[in-house]
Amino acid sequence: xTTRLMVSAVLVGVFGSLAxxxxxxxxxxxxxxxxxxxxxxxxxxxxxxxxxFSPMIGCDKCHYQLVSATPVILKAxxxxxxxxxxxxxxxxxxxxxxxxxCRVSGQSISLGFxxxxxxxxxxxxxxxxxxxxxxTSSPGFIEMxxxxxxLGYGLATCKx
Ligand SMILES: *[C@@H]1O[C@H](CO)[C@@H](O)[C@H](O)[C@H]1NC(C)=O
Ligand SMILES: *[C@@H]1O[C@H](CO)[C@@H](O)[C@H](O)[C@H]1NC(C)=O
Numbered sequence: 001x002t003t004r005l006m007v008s009a010v011l012v013g014v015f016g017s018l019a020x021x022x023x024x025x026x027x028x029x030x031x032x033x034x035x036x037x038x039x040x041x042x043x044x045x046x047x048x049x050x051x052x053f054s055p056m057i058g059c060d061k062c063h064y065q066l067v068s069a070t071p072v073i074l075k076a077x078x079x080x081x082x083x084x085x086x087x088x089x090x091x092x093x094x095x096x097x098x099x100x101x102c103r104v105s106g107q108s109i110s111l112g113f114x115x116x117x118x119x120x121x122x123x124x125x126x127x128x129x130x131x132x133x134x135x136t137s138s139p140g141f142i143e144m145x146x147x148x149x150x151l152g153y154g155l156a157t158c159k160x
Contacts, residue, residue, distance in 0.1 A: 028109040029122035029150035033130070036140030039093040039102040043074060046091060049133035050076050064089075064129070078108070078125045086111045087125055101140065120156020127158045 035042055047069050053062030067075040074091040092105045108122035123145075130136050136143075145153050 025113055026110050027118040027122055027151050028107060029126060029145070029153065030105070030107045031123070031126060031143060031145035031150055031153075033104045033106070033135075033144070034096065034140060034142040035102045035104065035135070035138055036098075036100070037102055037138055038100050039095055039104075040071065042102050042104060042135065043069070043071060043091075043093055045133040045135055046074055046129060049129050050074075053129070053132070055079075064125075077111075084112075085121070087122060089125055089129075118151050120152030120158065123150050123152050123156045124158035127156070131158070 050064045050066045053059055053064040055063050063079045065077050076089040079086045087108050087110050089108045094103045096103050106126045108125040147153050
């Protein structure tokens, strides 16, 4: 009991000082997905979805922009509608040993120094692209991440 109280007092102290001192912290989400589909199909679906969600075509909530695309690496970014937050997004695609499968790793990282919680923003940046392009219901889809690799995972309710 006493120990627990001391621990929470220490934690309050730690988080209290974190709140007071702006330490450089970039919120991020890393995830890994498996598909029973060739990487070329996945990368073209992702590129199409990023382009469909680019502000150029007047999609209010989307605000994604493609930065670069090779068969292996896709780079994009996402900005909040108010323009105050921005995140870099990277997808890396590798064929699996199993014929015509693809292993995709994705990362979204906040460019600004944000708080320790991001309400699943970085997770949803990735997930919304996968779900809107139908990839989350494609054959063999498996998502592998956790709260340590992906802030807000498990709590996030992604709305597109
Ligand atoms: C996002 O990427 C586009 C295209 O490369 C670039 O013009 C824009 O400045 C980038 N935005 C941010 C916030 O990095
Ligand atoms: C975000 O992406 C831009 C352009 O690709 C790069 O110059 C910048 O270093 C990236 N920032 C972070 C925090 O990853």
